[in-house]
Amino acid sequence: MWRRPPTLLLAGLAIALVAAAITALMLGPVNLSPAKVLAAFGIGSAPLDAFERSIIVDLRLPRLCLAVLVGAALAQAGATMQGIFRNPLADPSLVGVSAGAALAATTVIVLGHHWGLTRIVPLPWLLPIATFAGGLAAALLVQRLAQSEGYTPVSTMLLAGLALNAIAGAGIGLLSQIASDLALRDLTFWMFGSLGKAGWRELAIGAPIVLVSIALMLPHGRALNALLLGEAEAGHLGVDVEALKRRSLIVVVLATATSVALAGLIGFVGLLVPHLIRLRAGPDHRWLLPASALAGALLLTLADTAARVGLAPGELPIGILTALLGGPCFLWLLVRSRRHAELL
Secondary structure: OOOOOHHHHHHHHHHHHHHHHHHHHHOOOOOOOHHHHHHOOOOOOOOOOHHHHHHHHHHHHHHHHHHHHHHHHHHHHHHHHHHHHOOOOOOOOOOOHHHHHHHHHHHHHHHHHHHOHHHHOOHHHHHHHHHHHHHHHHHHHHHHHHOEOOEOOHHHHHHHHHHHHHHHHHHHHHHHHHOOHHHHHHHHHHHHOOOOOOOHHHHHHHHHHHHHHHHHHHHHHHHHHHHOOOHHHHHHOOOOHHHHHHHHHHHHHHHHHHHHHHHOOOOOHHHHHHHHHHHHHOOOHHHHHHHHHHHHHHHHHHHHHHHHHHOOOOOOOHHHHHHHHHHHHHHHHHHHHHHHHHHO
């Protein structure tokens, strides 16, 4: 298969993301022209009343920013995990990180007030802290259960992740039975994933964390390339493998947990995007990580636009759309990896 030059791919993804962003600001229950979208940012002289400006600046723009941040974080986290485990089937949602983070968030939503936690730490700050702790605990548990003699078999990792997902799902279901009506509506948001609660306050809290996690992943490209040769070989090349794993895992959990805190459970972005980018640009993580971030932002922007427009004036949870895309892709990857193993 012909592989596009990485710089050309990055440029193409950036242009596509800008086009998708403008489209997302245009479309909705109230459709706006491109000229009015640009006028909201002081570009051009198209007439724009206060209602239309409020739609763009107060409703659609924070939602767009959240889609870009969450999509980039999840896709880059998936690419990092695939590099750590040296397997294209690794993904934060499949190995229990997202489920652990969601269970922690659900616990805070349902029981935080009764336990007095929200009186100590405001809920907008408590949620990212809780999701990070839950995601990190899930990641460490999966790694501990799956690791054997310094090697992490992907089949064992997936089975451990499946078990954790089941346990977390049971915990969320149990908490939903004792939740108040208000908390139950919030739990629906967590279960299916949505960008509907995006606002400038939420972005002010979560965006710096996500941006820092994305920036911290990028310098790991060369080390992850060395890790593709094997842990022993990477060590001979001067890579501290265990330190790399720890740092990468913390950054992945930070990005995933904050994304869950902001948007709920959105699966398969970290699985689908890095694999498709790898097919086009190759396995070099120096290009794979930034390209995955751009492609993840593009995918979630397009998915959110489709979720808003498809059932207007209602809205389809974005997690359902990503599952419809990612589920068949995951099955294809399983079949493809099995055939590859048989050929070897």
